[in-house]
Amino acid sequence: MKKILIISLAYFPNHVGGAEVAIKEITNRITPEDIEFHMVTLALEKGLPKEEKIRNVVVHRVGFGNTGILNKFLFQFSAAWKALSLHRKNQYDAIWAMMAHSSGAPAALFKFFKPRVPYILTLQEGDPPERIERMMWPLWPLFSRAFKRADVVQAISVFLGEWARRRGFKGSLEVVPNGVDTRHFSREYPARAIDEVKDTLGKRMGDVFLITTSRLVRKNALDNVIAALPLLPENVRFIILGTGPLEAELKEQARSSKLEARTLFLGQIGHDELPKYLKACDIFIRPSRSEGMGNSFVEAMAAGLPVIATQEGGIADFLFDEKRNPDKPITGFAVDTDSPEQIAAQVKHVMEHPEKVRAVIATACAMVMEKDDWDIIAKDMRERVFMPLLERGDN
Structure with a gap:
């Protein structure tokens, strides 16, 4: 049995994003008899145990139990010391840092003191690399070493893999995307269940509902969707699932544009209910x-x-457009950044070409089933990332 120590700024039960879901879904599918996973993470709220087992991960928490900036900054050092302490006890076969900007510095510190322990860096970042680099300037020497000292980089997109190369990484690079619970999202519901959601949303016969599941932050550009609504027929409405710092600003944009009746902010919707909301739109x-x-x-x-x-970024790995990617199977409809006019044009195109849209949906769904199911992703992580590195350490 091998042992891997994960370093992740956040984790279950209450602070969960795409990176944390990826850790859970991957580790759930690798038996403890094969690889035993431990984790150093930050206590982001009071009352959480210093140590507990969450499915296949033994979680060790450090920090003050709050979401403050100081707590997160000190994690860059306290996580490294905790990792070194745990290593003396457990003798890990590798460490695995989840995202360079939040866990790369402690991993680089650990690697400085334990250079013979293999180090995996996963890149899951969603913000522009230039913004991340500006943010990490106070810790630049450690941030830079987080890339250069990694033995393997696993990136969830070609775009992030290229970033690793620009930052000086010269080792083995594996592009393994995040997965999807395909059974959960492709599940067929009784018509009655979907109709109940439509009633909740106020959807009438003939309405066309755009939907997004997004953090309300600048990078997700929901302001451009709201700006596109006046260019679309009155029966087109925009359903927004998610929360974030721009919520008040986006609501004010809708109000000042007299679009309140066509934009519906629903906040966070539970994972179990999410497929029904998607299928109702x-x-x-x-x-x-x-x-x-x-x-x-x-x-x-x-x-x-x-x-x-x-x-933009990793979207180009899986969303292929008829005009922009004529050599690829078409899986979606592309627009330029910051172009409400193109958004409106593509919405109209989808509304006016139902046969073409059905074919695109079928192609996209088949691609996801073939490449993005978590069972496939976990197998790829084990066979392409973990085991080659662990077996190399045996030699």
Whole structure:
């Protein structure tokens, strides 16, 4: 049995994003008899145990139990010391840092003191690399070493893999995307269950509902969707699932544009209910300004919705447009960044070409089933990332 120590700024039960879901889904599918996973993470709220086992991961928490900036900054050092302490006790066969900007510095510190322990860096970042680099300037020497001292980099997109190379990484690079619970999102519901959601949303016969599942932050560019609504027929409305710092600003944009009746902010919807909301709507949209990959797009494809998006960052790995990617099977409808006019044009195109849209939906759904199911992703992580590195350490 091998042992891997994960370093992750956040984890279950209450602080969960795409990176944390990836850890859970991957480790759940690798038996403890094969690889035993431990984790150093930050206590982001009071009352959480210092140590507990969450499915296949033994979680060790450090920090003050709050979400403050100081707590997160000190994690860059306290996580390294905790990792070194745990290593003396457990003799890990590798360490695995989840995201360079939040866990790369402690991994680099650990690697400085334990250079013979193999080090895996996963890149899941969604913000533009330039913004991340500015943010990490106070810790630049450690941030830089987080890339250069990694033995393997696993990136969830080609875009993030190229970033690793620009940052000086010269080792083995594996592009393994995030996965999707395909059974959950492709599940067929009774018509009554979907009709209940439509009633909740106020959807009438003939309405066309755009939907997004997104953090309300600048990079997701929901302001551009709201700006596109006046260019679309009155029966087109925009359903927004998610929360974030721009919520008040986006609501004010809708109010000042007299679009309150056509924009519906529903906040956070539980994972179990999400597929029903997707299936009650007609088009998924998120015209991102930047994106590491974007699980929400792939979830929408699995749920059977046409997807309108930019091809920024990792989106270009799976969203192929008829005009922009004539050599690829068409899986979505692309727009430029910051172009409400193109958003409106693509929405109209989807509304006016139902036969073409059905074919695109079928192609996208088949792609997701073939490449993005978590069973496939976990197998790829084990066989392409973990085991080659662990077996190399045996030699």
